Amino acid sequence: MSKESKNKLAYSDKLQEIYQKAMNIYSKKSKLPNFNEETTQELDEIVFRADNAKGVFAVLTTLLVHKSLMPQQDIRYYQTKFDNGFSGRTIDTKFITPFLKSISFPAPSTSGWLTRTLESSQPYMLDYKPAISPKTLKSAFLNLIDKVQNYDLNSQEALVYIFALLVEKREEERLDNLANPHNLPISDIILLLETHFNYSYEGGGSGASRLPVLAIYSAYQCMMNQVKRYEDKILCELENHTSADTRSGSVGDVEIDEQDGSAFEGVEIKHNIEVTREIIEIAYDKFKSQQTKRYYILTTANMDRADWNVLNKEIRRISKIHGCQLIVNGVYSTLKYYLRLLDDTSEFIENYVENIKNDSAVKYQHRKAWNDIVSRLSNE
Template sequence: MVKPTTSEKIEAVCRCNTNKAPIRFLMSCLLAKIHNPSVDIRKPYTEISGSDAYSGRYYDERFVELLVHKYKLPCNPTTAYLTPAFRNLDRLLTTDLVLVGRPRIVYVNTLQLLDSVYTKNEEPENVLQEILRFLLAIKAEDEMRMKQLIADLKQADDVLPLASEEIVMLLTQHLNCKGASRLPVLMVASAYQTVKKQIGEENKPLAAHNAADKQTGSMGDVEITLTNDDQIVTCYEMKDKRVTKTDIDVALQKLSRTKSEINNYIFITTDFIEIEVAEYAKSLYEKTGIEFAVLDCIGFIRHFLHFFHRQRNNFLNIYQSMVIIEPTSSVSQPLKEAFLVLRRAAEADRR
């Protein structure tokens, strides 16, 4: 058993919906300390001097990651050591260290928990056990709420489907929620999943939300191929800010390094589209043979829903499924629940 104050800090870290990296970071450090009691738990980087330093990333990727995926624990599906706060540190992780990230308190608690193990106020086994207890409890709570929300929607299966414009409004509301930067990717991917048989094109499996293109080898956030063909023909890159000429030039550099014969490179933005940028994108066709375009996210989905009007409910169901199965590191639990609540409210008038 851990002390009540320790338990409170652990719960605060585990229940932080906006930043899940510290959970995996703590688990890797605690596991290393349990495995080798001689290490200094505050030294999870081999760059730190001393024989008591260790590779926390090794424990994270070799053991913690397997645990997270096997039991679908509500924390990051990828290593914590590539997140900005925990990347390339070379000093002792003492409580006076200021780790850059938000919310601030989650990092304060993380360092204090490491210190409590270092000073032997807490045993690493007990702290790790308490983390797992909270993660399993949170997982059960989340699953119960989701089941209830989905059950409420299923009660209205026989109602008239939402109109295209009502779906557009629903998606707009969802985009306006906090932490919605992953949603445009899911919307475009859902559109292709809905009509892949009709158009003979489909999207490749999506890369992790926080993974850089250099790490994944991806050309864009959503890559489209012809059915039964690995050749990428269209790429979508999502921006939750205004697209600039520099963004387009970076895309040009990426394309210059690939052998794929891409036909379209499309930017999807949730911000205002500047005429100069749109014209610049349009001008590149003659130079490259590739059509560049900058499109508004909601405008894209609105046209899709009207063009494939009879598939609109299928699209909505596919989007809902993609939102639900997405890791909480890219679509938070509150954001998942928000969609189900918003959809239930939109369909309420149909009952």
């Protein structure tokens, strides 16, 4: 394993550990860490300002995570140009900000260190000169770093506290009353989904690629009880959006298993990405060791420009080697076909609404967009 892979695993595991502790606090399985009044107020300030000061939040998260992994590191020296410094920006860009986005926490576009107020020629001492606004946030930010470095404030417990409050805030923002239209024609359902997938989400729409996965999964939830092919088969629970299939052991985004646990059918879903031979090869690596009967690679992208001669050649090659029926198709055309198989398409809508309500990768803006789109369609 490369050094970068080991680092990614270390930061990923630590973030997941901290996040899980925060989730346990939210579900009342454990209690919120206890600090003195001053420190509690400083941590609360970070949480309160997180949405409008994403850079400060990402930087502090990076420093606290790094300190928990490297206790001997003085986290005030966040650049390699400092004596005994380290590259906080690299760690943030590669590991921290992507994770914050994946759990729908406030996050900058790529790194918290994009602003001059956070990346200067000075370490984060109490007399740090650049103007972080407001002053209460600057004071909280620098004091917490100082306490971690000089007064044995536990960096991991501090971050558990911050994460726990952000989880509570995030859950409060979830929309409980999602629109659930019934008796729509299939054409309107497809229009709703296509508009939802491609909505102009703030910040580039991180998490929108999960929506086509949830739509296909919702269709399978219906078909498991209505289509003879899936009689006695098991629809596996969806993996976490941040889990790599190769690491989780799943053959794709959606997996249907035999009763003995072996893979029966798999689906890999791409959002606005054209299917290429390389994508087919990567998918084959996931299922080649199993006796998968059928495997779909679906995309929301327009496949008119695809080189079907190359794709079909690769599909035939895999079929000869493995015996799996490999199918490349569009998400929308596949959903149209699946919906025609159902006794009542309202069940599909109910499943999709429930899935976007509860999936951790789906954010408040995706849920709000769904309500807005349904409302607009009903008024046309």
